[in-house]
Every structure is written in C-alpha cells, then in structure tokens.
Amino acid sequence: MIDSRARPLVDREHGLVARRIFSDPALYEQELDRVFPRCWLFLAHESMLPRPGDFLTTAMGSDPVIVVRGKDGELRAFLNTCRHRGNRVCLFDQGNASTFACSYHGWSYNTEGELTGVPFAREAYYERLDRSEWGLPAVPRLRNYAGYLFGCWDDAAPDFEEYLGDLKWYWDLFMCATWNGGLEVVNGPHRYMVPGNWKIMAENLMGDHYHTSVTHGSFFKLGQVQNRGGYEDVQNPNGPFEVAMRPAHGCGGVYTGQVAFERDLQIAERMGPDVVDYTRERYQRLQRLIADVPCQPYSVGHGGMFPNFCWSGNSSATSGRTFYLLQPKGPLQTEVWVWYMVEQGAPRAVREAHASVGGRAGQLASGFFAQDDAENFERVTESSRGVLARRFPFNYQMQLGREGDWEGQADWNISGLPGQVGPRFGESIQRQFFGYWSEMMGHPTEGGSACE
Numbered sequence: 001m002i003d004s005r006a007r008p009l010v011d012r013e014h015g016l017v018a019r020r021i022f023s024d025p026a027l028y029e030q031e032l033d034r035v036f037p038r039c040w041l042f043l044a045h046e047s048m049l050p051r052p053g054d055f056l057t058t059a060m061g062s063d064p065v066i067v068v069r070g071k072d073g074e075l076r077a078f079l080n081t082c083r084h085r086g087n088r089v090c091l092f093d094q095g096n097a098s099t100f101a102c103s104y105h106g107w108s109y110n111t112e113g114e115l116t117g118v119p120f121a122r123e124a125y126y127e128r129l130d131r132s133e134w135g136l137p138a139v140p141r142l143r144n145y146a147g148y149l150f151g152c153w154d155d156a157a158p159d160f161e162e163y164l165g166d167l168k169w170y171w172d173l174f175m176c177a178t179w180n181g182g183l184e185v186v187n188g189p190h191r192y193m194v195p196g197n198w199k200i201m202a203e204n205l206m207g208d209h210y211h212t213s214v215t216h217g218s219f220f221k222l223g224q225v226q227n228r229g230g231y232e233d234v235q236n237p238n239g240p241f242e243v244a245m246r247p248a249h250g251c252g253g254v255y256t257g258q259v260a261f262e263r264d265l266q267i268a269e270r271m272g273p274d275v276v277d278y279t280r281e282r283y284q285r286l287q288r289l290i291a292d293v294p295c296q297p298y299s300v301g302h303g304g305m306f307p308n309f310c311w312s313g314n315s316s317a318t319s320g321r322t323f324y325l326l327q328p329k330g331p332l333q334t335e336v337w338v339w340y341m342v343e344q345g346a347p348r349a350v351r352e353a354h355a356s357v358g359g360r361a362g363q364l365a366s367g368f369f370a371q372d373d374a375e376n377f378e379r380v381t382e383s384s385r386g387v388l389a390r391r392f393p394f395n396y397q398m399q400l401g402r403e404g405d406w407e408g409q410a411d412w413n414i415s416g417l418p419g420q421v422g423p424r425f426g427e428s429i430q431r432q433f434f435g436y437w438s439e440m441m442g443h444p445t446e447g448g449s450a451c452e
C-alpha cells in the first residue's frame, strides 16, 4: 500500500531515494497514471515514416500506440486499441497500410483513425452505429520538432518548447543539428528486454558519468579505443561538464573550446581524408553558428529528456548519436529501443562506422556497453527489492550542496552554456530527476528521510 504521508520517497535535501520506487507495483501503476500521460513522450523520427501509409507501433507508457503518415502526408498517432472490444488493431512493428483491420470482429480504421469498416453493419446495427463517434483515440497534442515527433495527452502540460526549456539549445545545436541537414536513422530500431526498472536506466543515461570507467572498464582495457575514454584528465577546464535543466532533463559529456575538436580530427585522420575535410568544414559552420557563445561548445556525449527518451554518442563530426526509448513493461522490466542516427551530411565512412559500432561496442544487445550496463541494472533491481534491503535508501549525495559553487569552477570555460552546468562527477541531474518524478507523483520531497 502506498503511504505517501509517512516518509518522502525522494529526499532532495539529503540526496536520498527510497529503493522501493524501483520495484513497488503500486508505485509503478501510479507513475503510469501520473507521470507518463502528463509528459511529452517521443513517438518517432519522421525518417522512419517517409511515405503516406507508413506506420510504426510504439507505446506511451503502458499504452500501445500507432504512429502513421496519412494520405495527406500528416503524421498522426492513435491508441492501438479497437473501440469495439479493445483488441489491438495493428499487430506489426512497422509497415505500410491504407487501413488497420481488427482481427477480432473486423472493424477497420483508415490512416486518419476514422472507423470506416463495420462488418454486417446493416444486419447487426441497423446502420445506426455512428462511425464518427468510434474512431481510434487520437493523441491530442503532437509536435514535430526538427523531425522528431512527440506526443502528450495532457491539456495542462506546457507547450513542447517550454517543456524542453534549456535543453532546446542543446537539441538544436547538437542533438538535431538541423544546421547540418538534421539526422537520419542508419541502424535500428533494435529492442531488448532488461530486467530492471526504467528509472534506473533513465537516470544513468541522463547523468551518470561516474560509472563509465568502472562499469565499462573492460572495454577500455581491451584497447577498443585509443584513449581511456577521456579519464586521463578527469576534469579539464573545457569539460566534460554535466548540465541539469528544468524541469528534469539532463545532458553530459559537454566539451567546449578546442579539446574535443582536436580529438575528433585525430579520429578523422584514421578514417580518411574526406572525413578530415568534412570535420574541418563542419567545424567552420559550427563556429559561425556559435560566434556569440564565448566558450565555443563542440559536442555533447549523453543525456535525456524526462521521462524516458535518452541519447549517447559524441554528437561530433566522426560520431553519430544513439537514441534510446525506455519503455516501461512492469516495475521490474524495461524494453530498450535503440536507434543509431547520423547527420545527413556525414561522409560514408562516418555513417558506416556509426551503423556498425552499436553491435560491436555500443548499446545494441550485442554491444559491450549495453551488456555491461544491463548486468548492473538487473542486479541493482534484484538486490534492492528485498524487504531488508529496502530499509536502506540509495545515495545521491555526490556534490550535494555545491550546485553553482563547484570546486575549480572559476577556471571552467563555460560562458554562454545554458542550464546549471556542473562537473563531470555529480548527481544534480539525478536529484532533479527524482525530485520532479516525486512532484508529479504527488509525493512530498522534504520533511524526513527517504527510506522504506
């Protein structure tokens, strides 16, 4: 039973989070009701649905959804559930269709979600069924932002760009890179199940730069990369930085100045002269765009948009981006959807390298990084749900109370970066993530220590 009056589940002031938010079935049901329908959720990238009739199926929290490009070229999204007696009307992951016919009694819907076909309409309903009343429920608020389609069910939620907040700046410049033609999918979506709660993964991808050298240490030891993942120099004045943004977004691995560009150039030299030319030319274009940003940002390494849409990759000339949709499938189960994307203008060598890196090293099910992470997520979930373990909250106290007063901050090259910019090792993003989650759940975030 949920008793939110007893103790807060999230204690922001002391950096504590109760373990049961990662396993309690009642809390899980509550977050499906109170969190997901009130947020802007990622649905699709328009490059996945180029032609009229193209569709894909996804989910918004617990609800299956169809995203489809109509005959008029418009993208729409509907609940994937028949209005007659609830059967799923589209059984496929993706494809092209002019209608979606229910396999139970045969009602069918067009790509605009209208009920168009009713078997035995005269004999069964005397033609009195008002079809206009029984279309597929449409996602009421949609926003196509630079090719990324998001949806929201809540009239009271802020507009998408307001919801993005300071993250918009990083999105425009690094995640979407519309100034370099925008992005396209080169690999995916791939899907795999992780026996862990979705929030464990979301907070990791948004703001956990602390785990990389340990969890993924074997990858670096195998010499799969030339450096030690940037850990030779834990906090350079040019980065990496972690950035917390309202209401609960985060990104990290942010580099400014020349350091990441020079590293990119070294990688480009190993990839071929056309990649070197491209890297230099892209850099000049970026410089023109950020002429008025004193710190001269170059790349962003990872991040996430609350609640469950995340990304990684260096967002640089030689690297694409990996996007993740963390689909909740129960308090102890998450289905991870992964896409590899590159900037449209990237040379072939960059596209091929990024398309293949996921299966070898990255976040596809066969990649080093995904397997390293998933093992931890599974064990964290399993060893935290016991009745005794639940008495001991998780520790999110890193850099607690230092926000805006970080050690060495005076030397950082961060002038012009929006959001609350912090050091590589910190947990401000996580404290904000769980604080906002708790607010949406209607639980207090102060007045005692988070515990069982």
Ligand code: FES
Pocket (backbone or CB within 6 Å): 082, 083, 084, 085, 086, 087, 102, 103, 104, 105, 106, 107
């Ligand atoms: S449940 Fe779809 S037609 Fe009956």
Ligand SMILES: [Fe+2]
Pocket (backbone or CB within 6 Å): 211, 212, 215, 216, 369, 373
């Ligand atoms: Fe990781």
